[in-house]
Amino acid sequence: MIAHRTIELIAPSGYPHDPAVVHRALGRLQAQGHRVTGVHATERRYQRFAGTDGERAAELNHLADPSKPLPDIVLSVRGGYGAVRILHGLDYEGLQRRLTDKPVAFVGHSDFTAIQMALLARAGLKSFGGPMLMSDFGADELSDFTMKHFWEALTSPTFTLTSRAPQAQSANVSGVLWGGNLAVMASLVGTPYMPPVEDGILFLEDVNEQPFRVERMIYQLQLAGILERQQAIILGDFSGSKVYDYDNGYDLRAVIDQVRSVVGIPVITGLPFGHVEDMVTLPVGADAHLEADAHGFRLTVTGHLHLS
Structure with missing residues (x-):
């Protein structure tokens, strides 16, 4: 049985182009009992990006704020392009202080690779190459294979x-x-x-x-x-x-x-x-x-x- 988790959405790259897919993905996660935060990340638009560079960087940097509760999972909304534009604006020292040895799973792939490499290089933070909100949780048919391996990787030592x-x-x-x-x-x-x-x-x-x-x-x-x-x-x-x-x-x-x-x-x-x-x-x-x-x-x- 899957434990109920707090899943915080981030959109460091492109914006979701289909609100129906967002709705389907959120519905699936919530139906499993998970608490989903950061839904506003799916609503921002700036050119081809999910918000300005400053907005997208701030979304990650707020995780360094000790006054804010930490989620269990930080889930990328989608890939595309744009993550490289915010790498210089991330608070690596703050993220390292707050998240080192904390069981917070950053998850995504595609353009999210830039965030993952930067977190590993500059803060020593590990993450997970895995599914994203739109392409995977919001797919027409949810893949049992993908979900099985996702939860196994996140919960197994x-x-x-x-x-x-x-x-x-x-x-x-x-x-x-x-x-x-x-x-x-x-x-x-x-x-x-x-x-x-x-x-x-x-x-x-x-x-x-x-x-x-x-x-x-x-x-x-x-x-x-x-x-x-x-x-x-x-x-x-x-x-x-x-x-x-x-x-x-x-x-x-x-x-x-x-x-x-x-x-x-x-x-x-x-x-x-x-x-x-x-x-x-x-x-x-x-x-x-x-x-x-x-x-x-x-x-x-x-x-x-x-x-x-």
Whole structure:
């Protein structure tokens, strides 16, 4: 049975374009007995963003205020674009003082990756790559798979994800689990908001990117020296990636083969994470152990803050 939680909504990126989806998502959460706050975040509009840069930064910074009660879950409304515009305006010292060792789960993916990387790099705060209000809780059909993995990740001190997807490379490594949206990760290279993770297990996903764009962004991480410092890469879903006649057989499989030839570490595939209906939830900044072979892979995660 799912415990009743306080879920605070934040919208650091785009605004929700369909009020009906917002209503459906809120109704589902409330029907489960959760208390949802910050609903005004779904109503703000400024150009293509869910409010001005100042409004969106303040929404996160108020979590550093010791006079305000803390929620159990801080849930991103949606992705899009805009999080990078507020990174310089976040109160990292205040957030670190207030939230270190507190069981508050920041959850989201896509453009929310920028917030997650910045919180990890500047405040040492862990978060969760997982579902968002609009795309997941507000989906036409709520995914039992997504919900099961979401609550398991948020409430279990240790859990294991398994896949039967055959792997072309074997792995038996341990390290910090981190990552998210590839385009956002690439955009943070060379900034103070990219965590300096050593010996990590890096997971990546993206949406609507042609194979050559995926390869170019992975090369950016490689040429910046980030990939050579990791133990392994786990590739999630790259939904919406299209191959054209000009590509002449150059598809995502060819990209993965090329990446494997240059990075020097195992590249594991088949992680159900990204802009997909059925997705797992991954603690960002947790400790993980990855085993992979021709029969699939196992990813065991521990060391993340979890809800009691």
